[in-house]
Amino acid sequence: MIKQAIIPLAGQGTRLLPLTSVIPKELLPINGKPGIEYILDECIKAGIKDIIFVISKKKEIIKKYFNNDTFYKKIIKKKKDLRIIKEYKKILFYKKRIKFVYQNKPLGTGDAVLKAMKYIKDDYFLMLLPDDLIIKKNCSKEMIFIHNKYKSSVMASMKVSRKNVNRWGILSSSRNLNSKNFLIKKVVEKPKIINAPSNNAVIGRYILPKKIFKLLKYQSKGKGDEIHITDSIQKLINSGHKFIGHKFSGKYLDCGSMSGYINSTLEIAKL
Numbered sequence: 001m002i003k004q005a006i007i008p009l010a011g012q013g014t015r016l017l018p019l020t021s022v023i024p025k026e027l028l029p030i031n032g033k034p035g036i037e038y039i040l041d042e043c044i045k046a047g048i049k050d051i052i053f054v055i056s057k058k059k060e061i062i063k064k065y066f067n068n069d070t071f072y073k074k075i076i077k078k079k080k081d082l083r084i085i086k087e088y089k090k091i092l093f094y095k096k097r098i099k100f101v102y103q104n105k106p107l108g109t110g111d112a113v114l115k116a117m118k119y120i121k122d123d124y125f126l127m128l129l130p131d132d133l134i135i136k137k138n139c140s141k142e143m144i145f146i147h148n149k150y151k152s153s154v155m156a157s158m159k160v161s162r163k164n165v166n167r168w169g170i171l172s173s174s175r176n177l178n179s180k181n182f183l184i185k186k187v188v189e190k191p192k193i194i195n196a197p198s199n200n201a202v203i204g205r206y207i208l209p210k211k212i213f214k215l216l217k218y219q220s221k222g223k224g225d226e227i228h229i230t231d232s233i234q235k236l237i238n239s240g241h242k243f244i245g246h247k248f249s250g251k252y253l254d255c256g257s258m259s260g261y262i263n264s265t266l267e268i269a270k271l
Contacts, residue, residue: 002144002207003049004119005126007039008112010056010103015257024059025256026130031268035255036062038268039130040094046140048126051097052116056104066095108226113208114216122210124153127229129204131256133264135271137249139205146181147207152242155184155233156205158252165196169230171245172197184243189223189230200245202230203252212236 013020019028026036043051055062072088075081099119103112113127124147126140134156143154157171169189173182186197206229215232222228237243253267254260 001047002122002124002126002147003047004052004122005043005048005050005128005140006052006054006113006116006120007036007043007128007130008054008103008109009036009059009062009130010054010106010112011131012106013256016261019258024062025261026059026062027065028261030133030255030261030265034065035133035264036130037094038133038135039128040097042134042138042140043126043128044097045138046126046144048140049097050099050119052099052101052119054101054103054112054115056102056106063100066091066098106226107221108224108228110216110219110227110229110232113229114213114227117213120210120213124207124209127206127208131254132204133253133255133268134203134205134248134250135253135268136251139203139248139250142248143205143207143246146244146246150177150181150242150244152244153209153233153236154207154244154246155187156203156248157200157245158203158247159199160201162193162196162199165193165199165201166190168201169228170196170198171200171202173200173245177244180247180249182245184237184245187230187234187237187243189228203248205248208233209236209241211241 009026013025016025027034101115103115139156146154170191171184172186174185176182212232215235219227219232253264255264
């Protein structure tokens, strides 16, 4: 069973400036609730027990958000407000599951995952990107089911417009397993439109093998002078490790851009 998750949170959030000049994007409210809590709820409902946040020193406020006991205790002692008591209990519930590690140089998702290596004990772990919200269905739970069925790694996927493939990691398949799942042959990080093997994009949910850390340790920097996790994934595929692309059932929301953030609030408000 998958019981551990890594969530990279050290990104600078430049697409959401000026909001993120003061507040980390993960703490920005989406329909009255910080975005990171939607990711945490997805993890916990999927059975995850141990969650590793990868933050930078500039984002210490995320750590403070989950460790602000003195503030809550003072307020509760003074006001006895049931809503605040409920919120504090929720924070304590999250806090029991969270560990923090640091990525102080912006060297990409691969480097962020590598920073959490010492905490990963099991053969496989879940990795979620907080910019990508998936509502109405629990994508992580679906993927864990697929992992258990096929004993493989899994990546969430959806079709995107051909003109936008250079914004995504793009997958090509070797064969379909069924209408929702396919074996991955190739993954390319943000290809030019002319070079894209398909328009099946990787969305920010991955079930990865622990052995990927050995590859990430020695991986060279790629586009943007970053360590891309897709490069190590491709090496695993080339070595015969099975990766399945899963066409998830929920609705995708990009809360990492200004227009996407506004739309995410509107969509979640409808639920």
